[in-house]
Amino acid sequence: MIQLKGIGAAGGISIGAAYKLGKEEFVVLPEAITWEEIPVQIQLFEEALIKTRREIIELQKRISSGMGQEEAQIFDAHLLVLEDRMLIEEVISRLKKEQLNVVYIFSEVLKKYISVFLKIEDEYLKERIADINDVGKRILRNLLGKEKRGLDDLKEKAIIVSHDLSPSDTAAMHTKNVAGFVTDMGGKTSHTAIMAKSLEIPAVVGLEGVTAKVSSGDILIVDGNTGMVIINPDEETLKNYQQELVKLKGIAERFLSVKALPAVTTDGRAILINANIEFPDEVSSVKLHGSEGIGLYRTEFFYMNRKDSPSEEEHYQAYKYVAEQMSPHSVVIRTLDLGGDKFLSQFQIPHEMQPFLGWRAIRFCLARPDIFKLQLRAILRASVHGNLKLMYPMISGIEELRQANELLQEAKDELKQNGLEFNDKILVGVMIEVPSAAMTADILAKEADFFSIGTNDLIQYCLAVDRGNEKVAYLYEPAHPAVLRLIKQVIDAAHEAKIKVAMCGEMAGEPSLALILLGLGLDEFSVPPQVIPELKFIISAIGFKTVQAIANEAMKLSTGTQVGEFAQNKLVEILK
Ligand code: PEP
Ligand code: MG
Numbered sequence: 001m002i003q004l005k006g007i008g009a010a011g012g013i014s015i016g017a018a019y020k021l022g023k024e025e026f027v028v029l030p031e032a033i034t035w036e037e038i039p040v041q042i043q044l045f046e047e048a049l050i051k052t053r054r055e056i057i058e059l060q061k062r063i064s065s066g067m068g069q070e071e072a073q074i075f076d077a078h079l080l081v082l083e084d085r086m087l088i089e090e091v092i093s094r095l096k097k098e099q100l101n102v103v104y105i106f107s108e109v110l111k112k113y114i115s116v117f118l119k120i121e122d123e124y125l126k127e128r129i130a131d132i133n134d135v136g137k138r139i140l141r142n143l144l145g146k147e148k149r150g151l152d153d154l155k156e157k158a159i160i161v162s163h164d165l166s167p168s169d170t171a172a173m174h175t176k177n178v179a180g181f182v183t184d185m186g187g188k189t190s191h192t193a194i195m196a197k198s199l200e201i202p203a204v205v206g207l208e209g210v211t212a213k214v215s216s217g218d219i220l221i222v223d224g225n226t227g228m229v230i231i232n233p234d235e236e237t238l239k240n241y242q243q244e245l246v247k248l249k250g251i252a253e254r255f256l257s258v259k260a261l262p263a264v265t266t267d268g269r270a271i272l273i274n275a276n277i278e279f280p281d282e283v284s285s286v287k288l289h290g291s292e293g294i295g296l297y298r299t300e301f302f303y304m305n306r307k308d309s310p311s312e313e314e315h316y317q318a319y320k321y322v323a324e325q326m327s328p329h330s331v332v333i334r335t336l337d338l339g340g341d342k343f344l345s346q347f348q349i350p351h352e353m354q355p356f357l358g359w360r361a362i363r364f365c366l367a368r369p370d371i372f373k374l375q376l377r378a379i380l381r382a383s384v385h386g387n388l389k390l391m392y393p394m395i396s397g398i399e400e401l402r403q404a405n406e407l408l409q410e411a412k413d414e415l416k417q418n419g420l421e422f423n424d425k426i427l428v429g430v431m432i433e434v435p436s437a438a439m440t441a442d443i444l445a446k447e448a449d450f451f452s453i454g455t456n457d458l459i460q461y462c463l464a465v466d467r468g469n470e471k472v473a474y475l476y477e478p479a480h481p482a483v484l485r486l487i488k489q490v491i492d493a494a495h496e497a498k499i500k501v502a503m504c505g506e507m508a509g510e511p512s513l514a515l516i517l518l519g520l521g522l523d524e525f526s527v528p529p530q531v532i533p534e535l536k537f538i539i540s541a542i543g544f545k546t547v548q549a550i551a552n553e554a555m556k557l558s559t560g561t562q563v564g565e566f567a568q569n570k571l572v573e574i575l576k
Pocket of ligand 1: 296298337433453454455456457458504505506
């Protein structure tokens with residue numbers, strides 16, 4: 001048995017036999033051609049481009065009717081590569097100059113393009129190499145008159161193991177016997193990952209060396225939730241996962257039946273279920289899982305893996321897209337939360353002994369109003385395109401909130417001076433993730449439009465446990481009585497001031513603890529999209545009075561373990 005850990009690209013568990021899909025390599029050798037043959041070679045090239053274009057449009061149509069418009073749009077990028085004048089002209093001019101066969105010339109130009117992209121240090125552009133590769137291979141295939149490799153040989157359900165998968169490969173899985181897939185390559189933003197989520201095929205990517213370790217026919221367990229892949233599991237592990245799978249399947253069906261409905265308790269209390277995102281293109285998954293809005297849009301990704309800072313226009317376009325896509329539902333944009341474990345090379349922040357307690361999030365933004373206001377202006381400008389709200393991370397007291405709001409006012413004044421439109425009444429929330437903010441929630445509530453509890457940080461600060469340190473991970477307990485008391489204090493203070501409280505930390509997505517949070521009066525949950533159907537199911541299966549009683553009981557317990565067990569037992573009763 002071998003266990004590997006990669007990046008969970010699409011949730012769910014799958015158990016099955018591996019099917020290795022080889023790398024599709026074309027061996028193309030140079031062949032001299034005569035001057036007279038040049039027009040024929042150019043014609044061959046043009047025909048291959050036309051054929052490839054037809055194939056992509058056909059694929060797009062199939063995907064658009066089978067999966068949706070957005071997934072089909074991924075292939076727009078492929079069509080753009082096909083129309084790239086520079087690429088086409090380079091092939092034709094080299095063909096004339098070098099007098100070599102067009103297949104060879106094209107494969108050389110393609111290699112050059114890819115090597116240029118590989119040198120660019122930008123995660124997004126790197127992922128686009130897959131697009132160029134995908135189209136390039138299609139063109140080569142058509143130039144060589146080869147059949148495309150397919151998943152047609154797959155007679156029984158199997159787990160695909162491949163070095164990489166192109167979006168076309170992934171799209172083709174739609175109707176095939178694919179139970180899951182794992183790849184050596186890939187990141188969270190790869191189109192392959194996006195497709196896998198839409199198709200709800202459990203997938204783990206970025207699992208370096210997996211193709212070298214797996215043979216076709218090996219038994220694999222793919223856990224897309226945790227990113228774990230187990231090769232040839234021992235009997236006990238297999239049995240545990242099989243049991244888990246049966247359980248998950250049964251309940252998933254029940255959950256999905258309610259995903260499109262609002263979450264209302266049996267006695268009529270409506271709870272808003274939102275999703276957390278980091279990238280604009282997650283919007284499709286958010287909708288697919290029945291989310292009512294976005295409760296946390298982390299914006300740090302704009303700044304990552306690049307040397308320069310994003311422009312106001314780039315921010316604006318992304319926020320506008322998300323606002324329009326989700327409208328009329330609300331989208332809460334969290335302003336830049338750099339620092340802690342999120343380092344951004346372009347700002348050259350000095351190394352700190354305790355980065356989580358250091359110059360991060362709102363502290364950094366208040367010290368760098370140039371960077372902060374640029375983002376605020378973009379959020380404000382995008383606010384006319386939908387229902388946008390904003391919130392500040394890591395507020396530790398009222399003074400920080402006031403300073404941030406002053407800069408927000410300056411950003412508004414600047415837009416007014418430039419005659420740019422924005423929603424002057426945009427709601428401004430405070431993330432409660434520092435214990436001092438939780439303890440002074442009554443003071444903050446008077447000047448905030450809403451709260452969102454960031455438990456990922458709140459727990460680490462409350463319990464003095466570094467959230468990223470595996471040695472003290474056993475102490476990181478969301479159900480710890482101290483954490484529950486802080487949360488209760490925040491909810492009570494907010495309700496006293498008649499403002500709503502959401503929770504966007506991972507704790508909100510733990511179904512058993514959701515019972516306690518509901519009982520404490522939490523108004524909104526913001527969770528990873530996949531958890532939404534389950535949360536909706538639980539909420540609609542229980543009365544508010546019952547969860548209030550559960551919360552009361554839980555608050556009397558003395559340890560996190562006791563609370564956790566108690567909540568789990570209650571959940572099992574509900575799900576029976
Ligand atoms: C949190 O701290 O709970 C939170 C949602 O923010 P992040 O995980 O981005 O720090
Ligand atoms: Mg946080």
